[in-house]
Amino acid sequence: MTDAKLLLEPGQVIRPIIDHEQVKLLAERLYGISVLDLTELNGYDDKNYKLTEDPNMKNPLITNHSPYGYVLKIMNSIDSQNVGVVEAQNEIMNFLATRSVTCPKPVRNIFGHLHSIEDLGGKKHAVRLLEYVPGELLKNCPLSEALLYQLGEFVANLDNKLQNFNHSGLVSRQHMWMLSMVPELEKFKYVIKDSEKLDLAEEVIEEFKYAVVPRLDELEKGVIHGDINEMNVLVLPKDAGASDYRISGVIDFGDIQYSYYVFELAITMTYMMLMSGDPRVGGLVLAGYTVTKRLPDEEYRLLKTLISARLVQSLILGAYTLEQDPKNTYVTSTEKANGWELLRKIRKTKPTENGDPTDWKAIANEFLTRS
Template structure:
């Protein structure tokens, strides 16, 4: 039986829409007069940063956001699950109320936080969020101290998320969850190099045996699910130092293991810094607020390898479907190199490297 909310091989889910059509949506749905619109990087969704001059007929917008807005046109797969988008909206409101700087949802002129519209590519949910200005993490050099601060930020976020509850999150699933790693075997046709495919399959099998069979032993809660260099906004400067000021893109948030949350964060920071040691600083920061067992710590390496496999395989598949979208290959540029370096390090040796960092704190 096909799971309707999990990407299936062969599916094309990205919205087909032009900038002009998007400007019209902003006017028709939000009564906002658009001054400029620019497409942002995106995977399966269409995202635009929008500046507006005025609002004409929307009682739900008391004041125009000076920094602008982000128009999100969701892919056709996620658009089939409006209950999850509603839960995600509630989550963003909850986080803003708890002093976590993240995008604020904006109501359309009908008093709704999202609207489903038929486009050439199918039915797509349309949302508007207030844009958060600032530098993305990938735009600055990431020091060990900043890596530690990122870990602290993510740990604090996960503790705050413990205060939010919505039953929709308990049943939500997607191909990007680490629970879904076994399903990557359905996308092997996208990998054209046999040596890489064999590495990926070995990692998937190893992950199933070591991690998923122990899933019930791990601490769980609501997690962001995609902590990376494109989703963290920083403030400061090179002289006084940088700090995380905001977090965006909760589209992959779900109920799962804290082990997975920190493994994903470590993956992308190591990709950014190109050092294995930096993962230890992220971990050290995270452990200030969220504790992990010795078993969970011992499985970090295979979880990181699984995330890289997930990103590389799904990236290759998505690039087959959308060869003009070079953003998809962001991880591919460094991902394979990091994966080879991880696999060349014995498990105990790598864990010792990270534990040496933990001892500093």
């Protein structure tokens, strides 16, 4: 049974309200860090700040200083109520770090805890400190075929490793960005004012209800990252001065969930298509993924509906977020510019002499034959 209090409802503002001076005071009070430099990073419902320590202020409580600085994460007021989820996020990072996955690592506060609950602007928010992981965000790099293939491979490897991770805090977790919550978008669709776009969104939501929901019990399940996108994947140049890149790590475990592996794949494919505006790139991600992790045919057949559903989810919740918080920079211009057009392409495209750009299996096979 879903706890309604822990699901976003229309009209709710859940993002933390805090200024830079308060952030510095939090870092000093909770972690003994004297902040030399502070930069706000992107965040959807959470707030994230990159901190650099003042090297002249030595804190005996921190024995291992992060050479690249820290990220202070202030979670939204809904997720902060679920302490099990906060603990699971900390544990999953430590779990992956010991299994050769580059990701942030949580830092204990002066009380010896990996998080604390703080009252900010009249609401309670979980506050954590993570070691900053160096690297370029994928969104700032050209999407080569090799990089897209490698991303699919990386995500499959990540999910394979997570088969051995369990946490009680994730078993019953539900939040609006889980793909399984697509039917709940009904209450937010009022934000779509254009009738043609609304018709398209309603068509996808209905298709999800009859094509995906009845089959959920048949899908392979486990803990997934839940939000592999161009803002959450780190890359590094292959060699010094090189113009091509390799996947180097993953950040932001705010959407971890006990869910379906095919959802992880669909979400990854969706964001790469959004970034490029081209449905064909999904086939390159699929190629890398399926070389490492098997995808049953019945799950492959759900991909078009799942990808369409993620686009609709992103477009509706993105529009809702901007309505509540017009200055939110995380709802990217790419998403606004490409999202509806990409959805139309995926839903309406007919095969041409160059093939069907949504026949991702054929595109994957063709790439693997060439490589």
